[in-house]
Amino acid sequence: MINRRKVQRGFYHRTCQTYKNNLNYFVRSKFFSLSTKNVFISAAIFFSNSAFSLSLSEAVERSFEKDPEFLSEKQSYTAAKELEVISGAALLPNISLQSNFTKIENSLNVSTETQNYGVTLNQSIYNKTLLLNDKQNKLLVDEAEFNFLKARETLIIKITSSYFDVLVAQNNLKTIRAEKKAVAEQLEFAKRNFEVGTSTITDQQEAQARFDLIRASEIKTENDLAITRTNLEKHLLRPLPKSLMGINSQIKLQELKFNSPLEWMKLARKNNFNVKAARIRKKIAEVLVDKQRSSRIPTLSASISSGHNTTDAISNSTSESHTISLNLTAPIYLGGSISSKTRQAIANLTRAQQLLELTLLNVDRKAGESYRSVVAGLSQVEALEAAENSSKVALESNKLGYEVGVRINIDVLNAQRQLFSTQRDLATARYDVLRSQFQLLESVGELSLTEVQKISRIISKSN
Incomplete structure (x- = not known):
């Protein structure tokens, strides 16, 4: 005679096993189909954290x-x-360049243009x-x-x-x-x-x-x-x-x-x-x-400058200037x-x-x-x-x-x-x-x- 309880138990075990196999397949197909790159990244993060020391x-x-x-x-x-x-x-010496251009017109419609440029060198002596x-x-x-x-x-x-x-x-x-x-x-x-x-x-x-x-x-x-x-x-x-x-x-x-x-x-x-x-x-x-x-204490400095001036008016004129100067400054009362x-x-x-x-x-x-x-x-x-x-x-x-x-x-x-x-x-x-x-x-x-x-x-x- 067939043991009904044994048959039911066998059916129950087979059902559970089938469910377990299907679940494993689902897990493998859904979760383990991740890219190899992502898996390696996760592993790298884990091992880097575990190996971290200071x-x-x-x-x-x-x-x-x-x-x-x-x-x-x-x-x-x-x-x-x-x-x-x-x-x-x-x-150290200080060298500077100066340049300017000026144009003037008067009431007689006469214009005068002036151009100046020059170079100056200043040097502290003492x-x-x-x-x-x-x-x-x-x-x-x-x-x-x-x-x-x-x-x-x-x-x-x-x-x-x-x-x-x-x-x-x-x-x-x-x-x-x-x-x-x-x-x-x-x-x-x-x-x-x-x-x-x-x-x-x-x-x-x-x-x-x-x-x-x-x-x-x-x-x-x-x-x-x-x-x-x-x-x-x-x-x-x-x-x-x-x-x-x-x-x-x-x-x-x-x-x-x-x-x-x-x-x-x-x-x-x-x-x-x-x-x-x-x-x-x-x-x-x-x-x-x-x-x-x-x-x-007095201070002494030297200055050397050279300039060029051009004026364009009724008569054109050009001039050059060269200057050498010594400057002595002495405080008397402050x-x-x-x-x-x-x-x-x-x-x-x-x-x-x-x-x-x-x-x-x-x-x-x-x-x-x-x-x-x-x-x-x-x-x-x-x-x-x-x-x-x-x-x-x-x-x-x-x-x-x-x-x-x-x-x-x-x-x-x-x-x-x-x-x-x-x-x-x-x-x-x-x-x-x-x-x-x-x-x-x-x-x-x-x-x-x-x-x-x-x-x-x-x-x-x-x-």
């Missing part, structure tokens, strides 16, 4: 091309370099103010150059600091999640022990409370990471990859050039770009004093303005001297602080690396003690917290050392893309 040195190089503040300072330097040409032109202008403009170019170099260092500090902020936030989130996973495992362990009667409800409640606290910390850390990423993206004017490559193991930095803060201060006083710019501003102030005093402007320039010179002294003091302080921060940071990293190893041993001991009943759950939770807290502090300390090293190089005028590339390679090798 190293520390790449971030700095990108900022050199896109940062508006830095590009503005760069254009200021470009504009300042034209001052040398402008001031130099005032010392003008101390022009010489001092040339000197001042050359100093202004030097000042603009030092300001530009300082702006480049400032940009490097800004980008590397923002980059390290992202790495610290990344590491904090990674550590928080690792701690969350470890506490979750401990919570499950406490639940099982409570169910079999080998632990109290207190162990479970303590683990649950710790787990809830970590979840709250995770939310805050995720927000911190989002903020730091947005800040770096704003500086670079581009999106960041999903994750930046940070330090994942011990790193070895190049030994410092000097082992004394006084040596670093001495180097900073010599090479710091703020100090160099302040010295230039003092020299400019000295030139301005000389300029005001030179206003009393209402006391020269003395007043001289006193003003002297006051500005005194101010420039005081600002130079202030800049030197600030540079001394920054160089000394940065050196001490590097030294202390290296010692802190070494201590935290030892603390991390000790914390791992302590955690394993507490876990073993909990399993055999000589430790309670809170001991394990505290040991976990100590380990993960130490790991967070260690990562932060490593990045703080790099920050301090960059700040130290900035204080002595030696921070460059080359130094950033060295640190970038060190970070890459730690992975």
Whole structure:
């Protein structure tokens, strides 16, 4: 006898299979008939996004091309370099051509046409103010150059600091999640022990409370990471990859050039770009004093001209003229303005001297602080690396003690917290050392893309 249920089941399976085959054919015919070009484009986009990365040195190089503040300072330097040409032109001969045509008709219908053309050469023979202008403009170019170099260092500090902020936030989130996973495992362990009667409800409640606290910390850390990423993206004017490559193991930095803060201060006083710019501003102030005093000195200039004149009237006439002249100008009385402007320039010179002294003091302080921060940071990293190893041993001991009943759950939770807290502090300390090293190089005028590339390679090798 035929089993009706089996026949129905077979018919149902055949119907489903037919529907499935038709559906597959429809999908292939409608969707997979896309052009090969479109498929390759989609694949290229996918793989390019997945392979996208951004190293520390790449971030700095990108900022050199896109940062508006830095590009503005760069254009200021470009504009300042034209001052040398402008001031130099005032010392060279000036040659001009003049030409005019005049036609006059009177009431007697008599017209007169006059044509004139000539060439004039003017040359300053002695003008101390022009010489001092040339000197001042050359100093202004030097000042603009030092300001530009300082702006480049400032940009490097800004980008590397923002980059390290992202790495610290990344590491904090990674550590928080690792701690969350470890506490979750401990919570499950406490639940099982409570169910079999080998632990109290207190162990479970303590683990649950710790787990809830970590979840709250995770939310805050995720927000911190989002903020730091947005800040770096704003500086670079581009999106960041999903994750930046940070330090994942011990790193070895190049030994410092000097082992004394006084040596670093001495180097900073010599090479710091703020100090160099302040010295230039003092020299400019000295030139301005000389300029005001030179206003009393006579000036001498020469002028050579040659002209041709043609008049077409009742009688045609043509004439030529050639002139050589020396012009001496000597100020006698200008209402006391020269003395007043001289006193003003002297006051500005005194101010420039005081600002130079202030800049030197600030540079001394920054160089000394940065050196001490590097030294202390290296010692802190070494201590935290030892603390991390000790914390791992302590955690394993507490876990073993909990399993055999000589430790309670809170001991394990505290040991976990100590380990993960130490790991967070260690990562932060490593990045703080790099920050301090960059700040130290900035204080002595030696921070460059080359130094950033060295640190970038060190970070890459730690992975």
